[in-house]
Amino acid sequence: MMFEALRKYINQYTSSEISEGAFDTVSKSFTPKHLLKRQFLLQAGDVCKYTAFIVKGAMRQYSLVNGVENIVYFGIENWWMSDRESFTMLTPSQFNIDALEDCDLLLITHDKVQLLKESVPQWNKMAAQMDHRHSIAMQKRIHDAISLTAEDRFLNLIKSNPEFMQRFPQNMIASYLGITPESLSRIRKKLAKK
Amino acid sequence: MMFEALRKYINQYTSSEISEGAFDTVSKSFTPKHLLKRQFLLQAGDVCKYTAFIVKGAMRQYSLVNGVENIVYFGIENWWMSDRESFTMLTPSQFNIDALEDCDLLLITHDKVQLLKESVPQWNKMAAQMDHRHSIAMQKRIHDAISLTAEDRFLNLIKSNPEFMQRFPQNMIASYLGITPESLSRIRKKLAKK
DNA sequence: CAAAACACTTAACAAATGTCAATTCTCCTT
DNA sequence: AAGGAGAATTGACATTTGTTAAGTGTTTTG
Numbered sequence: 247m248m249f250e251a252l253r254k255y256i257n258q259y260t261s262s263e264i265s266e267g268a269f270d271t272v273s274k275s276f277t278p279k280h281l282l283k284r285q286f287l288l289q290a291g292d293v294c295k296y297t298a299f300i301v302k303g304a305m306r307q308y309s310l311v312n313g314v315e316n317i318v319y320f321g322i323e324n325w326w327m328s329d330r331e332s333f334t335m336l337t338p339s340q341f342n343i344d345a346l347e348d349c350d351l352l353l354i355t356h357d358k359v360q361l362l363k364e365s366v367p368q369w370n371k372m373a374a375q376m377d378h379r380h381s382i383a384m385q386k387r388i389h390d391a392i393s394l395t396a397e398d399r400f401l402n403l404i405k406s407n408p409e410f411m412q413r414f415p416q417n418m419i420a421s422y423l424g425i426t427p428e429s430l431s432r433i434r435k436k437l438a439k440k
Numbered sequence: 441m442m443f444e445a446l447r448k449y450i451n452q453y454t455s456s457e458i459s460e461g462a463f464d465t466v467s468k469s470f471t472p473k474h475l476l477k478r479q480f481l482l483q484a485g486d487v488c489k490y491t492a493f494i495v496k497g498a499m500r501q502y503s504l505v506n507g508v509e510n511i512v513y514f515g516i517e518n519w520w521m522s523d524r525e526s527f528t529m530l531t532p533s534q535f536n537i538d539a540l541e542d543c544d545l546l547l548i549t550h551d552k553v554q555l556l557k558e559s560v561p562q563w564n565k566m567a568a569q570m571d572h573r574h575s576i577a578m579q580k581r582i583h584d585a586i587s588l589t590a591e592d593r594f595l596n597l598i599k600s601n602p603e604f605m606q607r608f609p610q611n612m613i614a615s616y617l618g619i620t621p622e623s624l625s626r627i628r629k630k631l632a633k634k
Numbered sequence: 635c636a637a638a639a640c641a642c643t644t645a646a647c648a649a650a651t652g653t654c655a656a657t658t659c660t661c662c663t664t
Numbered sequence: 665a666a667g668g669a670g671a672a673t674t675g676a677c678a679t680t681t682g683t684t685a686a687g688t689g690t691t692t693t694g
Contacts (some may be wrong), residue, residue: 316583318586330572330576330579334572377575380575381574381575381578382524382525384578384579384582385524388578388581388582389503391582391586392510392616392618393508393618395680396681416641416642417640422586423586424585424586424587425682426683427642428643428644428683428684429681430642431642431643432644432680435643589650590650609671609672610672611672620651620653622653622672622673622674624672625673626650626673629673
């Protein structure tokens, strides 16, 4: 059952198991959604109405500038996807979010997130931890981007998210690293020699 | 008075003015600290015990790898400085934070931050907004880093933080942009011609 | 199944950035 | 005010990365 993945996830972030009543409130706040590969959760110019919890599948968030895709995030099972800026400020997004595989998602609106924060302490705690982890991950990524070579960023990605290598095509990995597919191909060739 | 800067800051982020009683609780949680230029708030290897509110002065957060400084953040008046990961997880930091000018700071520990979140609703609201703005700023920076040339990142920085140009030496601006001082010098020369 | 679309690699060349060294300039300290 | 340290610039050269184009292999889809 789709909601069970969410229950597990919430319990991971809280010391005690969430009560049936509280989880009921939580699960009622979400809408299940199936997304086929290449379908969009968000298109640039629209407001990001939903944050998605990925029960199954994989997604990406990217901008499109002069016909070039720049992938900012990947998301897989048990990750959240949304453009936070657009989602909370209700401003038009500059990003697209689409499915890289068929996805089972649980969608929630900003209003419902706020309500849950006020009414379900365990949800509030989880949301805070989520935000915090997200901050840390982004700080690491900024540090990598300004201080490492493309080769080292690639090696770091293999270490931190090895599953990405199996799951996403190399041109997307390259985009995520901020380089061209040709550069990544050369880097891989060079690394293979060692 | 140092605390007045903090009061103004909090009021910016909340619809109503913070009460005297609540502000008293807040201000009691901070310790004033004067830091001379080049003094450290945090040294790599230590746990980041304090988050600093900068009343006056300027600071930077940076890593030191093979003798090369990589500046992750600058901070000026009314900004917060800390290594969030180390501060909340109480793990040793890989970053240094030091003063680029003589600074007037207000320091707070993690414990006190938690207490304020629970006891002062206005503080809690402000903290949430702070985290959120920080997230957005970091997302922009990641997007810039992976999708823009050094020249465009520099132009963006001039637009978004023109005060940095007057205030920080170019070798530090270069480090913040993830390039060498020589590269920045050449980029500036090229831009001057236009 | 066949055609088309896409992903990956390779090569040649261009452009951007890094490295090293020398020079000048500015600012700080004594 | 003089000397010295650090900051910025410049030039020559190396390295990395981007660009373009071609070729091969794989996947998708009608």
